[in-house]
Amino acid sequence: MNRLSRRTRLAATTVTVLGTALGSFAAMGTATAATTQLNGEWGPFTRCPVGASAMLAADGLVQTPQCVVSTSASGSIKLGNTTVTTGRTELQIGVVQNADGTSSVVAPPAGALIADSATVPGGLLGLMCPSNIPAVTAICNQIADSSLNKITATVESVGAPSDFNQTAGILTDEPIVAIPVRIHLQNPFLGSNCYIGTKSSPIVLRPHNVNLPDFGMTFFKGDGTLADDGDMSRINLTGATQNDSTFAVPGASGCGLGLLGLIDAAVNLKTGLPSAAGKNSVTLNNAQTYLAGLNAPGAAAPDAGKILSQNWNSAVK
Template sequence: MMRFSLGTRLATTATALGTALGAFATMGTATAAAAVPNGEWAPFTRCPVDAPAMLAADGLARTPQCVVSSSASGSIKLGNTTVTTGRTNLQIGVVQNSDGTSTVVAPAGGALIADSATVPGGLLGLMCPSNVPAVTALCEQLGNSTLNKITATVESAGAPYAFNQTAGIVTGEPIVAIPVRIHLENPLLGSNCYIGTQSKPIVLRPQNLTFPEFGMTFFDGDGTRADDGEMSRINLTGSTQNDSTFAVPGASGCGLGLLGIIDAAVNLKTGLPSAAGKNSLTLNNTQTALAGLNAPGTVAPDAGKRLAQNWHSAVN
């Protein structure tokens, strides 16, 4: 009876996380070092099991869990520009509270890792032609492929909020609000060129378009699969997410000290700022796994510590 109750609770939680956090996974940051866990722990290379909020989870009022979500492809449209995304990976800890709310805990090195995406057309497509002399001079240099190539990486711009656990089991309801900014990188843009900022981010609110396939396994603390193991893992595969409700602010910080000239050129050509309804995010074939103690109440008040002990026992 304990296992059935936990499985039902985990399934609901994982469905919500799987459908929403695949979108979160599409957002990228710099690559971080990862551990190599064994067995059923294998996908959870960066779960923040040692974070204070995770360790403090007692297993009764607060239950700790690890979540990983990845997607091989997708796309994001901002104003007039559409960029195809590559491999992505999100890893977070989640503390399920007894009042039905959830607290998201990010790894110290950042929750999001993704391949940078190449912007179609490069700088030529992003700001040329232009009737501004300084921009025209730059455009004339862009026959060099190194100067023309531009990459875009979506980064977190604050902690997620407004998480709705039950939205994961239906379609068309926002699951979580995710503040992000997009880093545009090119030698002529400088190192601080962003669409969105920490204070004025793009806020994504992904919705479930299709339901994932569901699977569940049980395993021992060290990752060895076992029907009577103290750990449970939910596997959700094949879901698609979308958000077409977010607004996009203009670019800023671009152009190596040209006092906003490049910002204006980028914004004019790409149609930024862009109001809600003119932008979209689509994520394909999301793969999500959630792991937690099978009966966290039996190890209260040390559920968080037990989860951390188990994860570390599986790491090479």
């Protein structure tokens, strides 16, 4: 198979695995995860779960393993009445492409989403004050002009993504994947279990492309070194804006150090939660997505997943 036809086939089978939009939903807070420095074209894929059983089991014929990373420097998310400007976000996942056209997503052990910390505008005062609930009013009086007013928010994955649509990655206005998340609100008065969304009732995000990304491709050796005859390929998708305004947001729960739901009620009243689908939105600006995989996974059968893992590990600095 010549280089041009190989590129055409690779683009058709992998560019659609556009994970770009996924990163946009990590953007409200801070999470930490161990990362690994990698050489060359492997550089962005620091957390790809190449050692996961589903990835290792991919034979290259019935199942093809790939790595996806998506980052963005900025964006915004609106939940009810509250809008937060977001910082840098990063999503990393493994994708197993099935011969029947379906795909499954494999998250790293520490979760797919990480992001810079973001501060909720107005802090605790803006989130629940003023209030006609005496216990909440007492807290409001204590935190006026205080460092205790600050609230940070962290988006957490609460289960594996689902409903992955391969073709949506190269289209606009079509959901790419469903991502269940919850948002952890952090402030001394809120306690350690204050969340918007839960594991059993998460916020489910279904991002789509607003515009098509710019497309590029590079070829490299297993250790990440650029080489036109390399057995690895990297799809580069840049400059897209992603958005979702279809998701519903449940009310806050678990907030407030034993105040029997009083702070939950105050937060929900002030922020307009729960909030129905269509009243919330998330946007990721200038997303940068990279997808790596074997050029000819069938030639690596039945060990495509194992070879992908070996190549990734050979690039570790």
